[in-house]
Amino acid sequence: MKHNPLHNARFFFATAPLPCPYLPGRIERRVVTELVGRDASVVHDQLSLAGFRRSHNIAYAPACPGCQACHAVRVRADEFSPSRSHRRILNRNSHLRVEEKAPEATVEQFAVFAAYQDSRHAGGDMAKMGSQDYQTLVEDTPVETSLVEFRHPDGILVAGCLVDRVENGLSAVYSFFDPELHRASLGTYMILWMIGRARELNLRYVYLGFWIAGSAKMSYKAKFQPLEARKPDGWRALTAEETGSGERKTAQPAASRNGL
Incomplete structure (x- = not known):
C-alpha cells in the first residue's frame, strides 16, 4: 500500500x-x-x-x-487557448529574456519588488517588507521552487515570479513587476509564461491561488480558461458565466516559443 x-x-x-x-x-x-x-x-x-x-x-x-x-483555482494548461488580448500581451512582451533560477534573492529583485509594493499595495503588510523579509520570502522554501526573472534585452530586470513545482503542475507563489511598465500587462504575461512552461513540461495545471467571485482584485484570474475551482466536494470546472469571463478565444496555433 x-x-x-x-x-x-x-x-x-x-x-x-x-x-x-x-x-x-x-x-x-x-x-x-x-x-x-x-x-x-x-x-x-x-x-x-x-x-x-x-x-x-x-x-x-x-x-x-x-x-x-x-476558492483555490487552477488553469487547465493542457487545454488553454489564448484570447485575443492574451495574444497581444504575448506579442508585446516577446522581446523579454526569461531566466529560471534557484530561489536566491538579489538586491536588484528587491528594488523592483519594493517599487511594485509601494505602487500597488501601499499600506499593506508586504509594503513594509525590508530586504531581509524579501530574502526570507524567496529562499525559505522546503519544496522545489524557481525564481523566474524577466529582463529587457539590455539586461534590465522588469519582473519576477516565484514558482513552485508540484506533482501535476506549476504553482504561482508570488509575482511582481516594474510599476512604470503597467501598460505592458506583465502580471498577465507571467501567468501566460507559466502556462506555456507547464505545457513544455507536460504538466496539466497552473495553480493561481485563491479566487472570489465578484472581487475586482481577483478578477484577472477568471480570464484564464478553462479554470477549475476547489469546492468542498473536489475540483470542478468553472464556466465563463460563473467567472464573468466571456472573451472570445482564438484558434489554437502551432506551439510558439512561449509554449502557447
Missing part, C-alpha cells in the same frame, strides 16, 4: 480572526501547517490538491467563519 504522509502526526492550527482584505465586513481565518521534514514536497503536493497554498514553509487554506467565498 502506498504510504500517505498526511497520515503521519501533523498539526494544523487556526489563525486569529482578522478583517477580510477582500470582502468588507467579513472575517478572515486560516488553517495552517508547517512543511517540514523529508516528506515536505509530497505533503505540499497533496495539500495543493486539497486547495492549500504555500508561503515560506507554511501551507494554508481559508477557514473563515460563515463564509466559503474563497
Whole structure:
C-alpha cells in the first residue's frame, strides 16, 4: 500500500480572526501547517490538491467563519487557448529574456519588488517588507521552487515570479513587476509564461491561488480558461458565466516559443 504522509502526526492550527482584505465586513481565518521534514514536497503536493497554498514553509487554506467565498483555482494548461488580448500581451512582451533560477534573492529583485509594493499595495503588510523579509520570502522554501526573472534585452530586470513545482503542475507563489511598465500587462504575461512552461513540461495545471467571485482584485484570474475551482466536494470546472469571463478565444496555433 502506498504510504500517505498526511497520515503521519501533523498539526494544523487556526489563525486569529482578522478583517477580510477582500470582502468588507467579513472575517478572515486560516488553517495552517508547517512543511517540514523529508516528506515536505509530497505533503505540499497533496495539500495543493486539497486547495492549500504555500508561503515560506507554511501551507494554508481559508477557514473563515460563515463564509466559503474563497476558492483555490487552477488553469487547465493542457487545454488553454489564448484570447485575443492574451495574444497581444504575448506579442508585446516577446522581446523579454526569461531566466529560471534557484530561489536566491538579489538586491536588484528587491528594488523592483519594493517599487511594485509601494505602487500597488501601499499600506499593506508586504509594503513594509525590508530586504531581509524579501530574502526570507524567496529562499525559505522546503519544496522545489524557481525564481523566474524577466529582463529587457539590455539586461534590465522588469519582473519576477516565484514558482513552485508540484506533482501535476506549476504553482504561482508570488509575482511582481516594474510599476512604470503597467501598460505592458506583465502580471498577465507571467501567468501566460507559466502556462506555456507547464505545457513544455507536460504538466496539466497552473495553480493561481485563491479566487472570489465578484472581487475586482481577483478578477484577472477568471480570464484564464478553462479554470477549475476547489469546492468542498473536489475540483470542478468553472464556466465563463460563473467567472464573468466571456472573451472570445482564438484558434489554437502551432506551439510558439512561449509554449502557447
